[in-house]
Amino acid sequence: MKISTTEYFVSEVAHSLKRNNWMSVASIGTVAVSLFIFGMFLMLVMNLNKMVESLESQVQIQVYLRDDFSRESAKELEVDLKSMQGVEKVTFIPKEEAMEKFKERLGDQKTLLDALDETNPLPDSFEVMLIQPELVKTAAEAIERFEGVETAKYGQDVMEHLFDITRLIRIFGFALMLVLALATLFIIANTIRLTVFARRKEIAIMKYVGATDWFIRWPFVLEGMVMGLFGSIIASIMLRFTYSGIVAKIYSTLAFFPLIPEQPFLNYITVVVIIGGMIMGAIGSTVSIKRFLKV
């Protein structure tokens, strides 16, 4: 592209934004708000994914053995469990160890255990980790059928609800993000349409003297991209502050909540929002101008 042409495009965009200043400001503001909501949901969905992943990785089956089951038979059972399909890890927890853990968990209240008179009512057990946490139910059922197994527990109800809810939030989040992306596109398309309409005579003259469609289109596409850029920069700044604020607030009360750390996450979100905003702007204006090029 020639330097004089580039200059022409840049001055056209600057002129146009100035000429429709209130309209441009309003559009940039609306784009910023819708990209902000878009970004919030993107961050929410990504955090949920992270949360679900960390919960899923903790899903394990507690396999409690019958009291009369000997340690030798338990060794054999461990081999059997390890050879099961989809099993990642099997850990044997002798009843003594289970008791220690239980005491730890009771903390200050471990005097309660004095009532047991040094007897240990806890059974030997295995902790079974699965490669695919979704298969926890089938695996648990299979394990229960093994010789010597009393029960196999994994927090059935909680896990299943969790899977349902996260699936729902993911679908809803993605649908909402799609709608917001379309809204952004529509807002920019509409503003550019006004600009294009105001300059339809100019476009017709350009067509008559032999300007190519791309030459005519470029200033409008650039204008849309500039609006998308400004809107997304504002949205990114708001997103950074909001996320930092939320993270600080949550950590002050729930220190181990599995949130995605601010960096490099926020930079990643900023890049996505800015590129997304500019693409929406470019598509929006291309759509708007199409009809006016038919001369």
Next chain:
Amino acid sequence: MIHMNDVMKVYDNGAVALNHVNVDIKKGEFVFLVGPSGAGKSTFIKMLLREVLPSSGILTVNGRDVIRMSTRDVPYLRRSLGVIFQDYRLLPDKTVYENIAFAMQVIEAPRRMMQRNVNNVLDIVGLRDKYKCFPNQLSGGEQQRVAIARAIVNNPAIVIADEPTGNLDPETSWGIMDIFKSINASGTTIVMATHDKTIVDAMQKRVIAIENGEIVRDEARGGYGYEN
């Protein structure tokens, strides 16, 4: 320059705008297109610009096959044509100079050529001293001169004018015709649709009369032929 062989144009609503039209216009000719309103003059002109695509037949303009040409090539066809309208179609927020330079700018003509060409055409249309004016500061005749300057600034082979004197008084119209004559004298082909009987009768140039989409008369040195 312009060759039409058995050209038909039927619009989507079934209206026949041009019916079996055969025309040959050679380089350097000056052609008047006359006929009642709605006879097909506008369609004729729009076809030359490929604003309207013929339904059938052969149409070449400047050696380009207008019918088979791809949409991408249309701008290059139009660069070889200069168009002038009855309503001037100048950009109100640009000066005379900018309006003319605009035609060079949008086809990405080299900048060093711009000033020379614009000044040159301003001399041809006699508006050198008004180059800083905006269109609303000019008379109708002057605005049309700017439009002509814009049409010829890229040295087109053919100038197409659709009722260029339609909004002007007779005296001003003659000033416009003098400009067309001098453009034509330099070898540029001119096709002009008009309702102006006085001008056509006085100029004694080739006249093509269209009625109901058909060419009913094509005389080398004709008159207007209709009562005004």
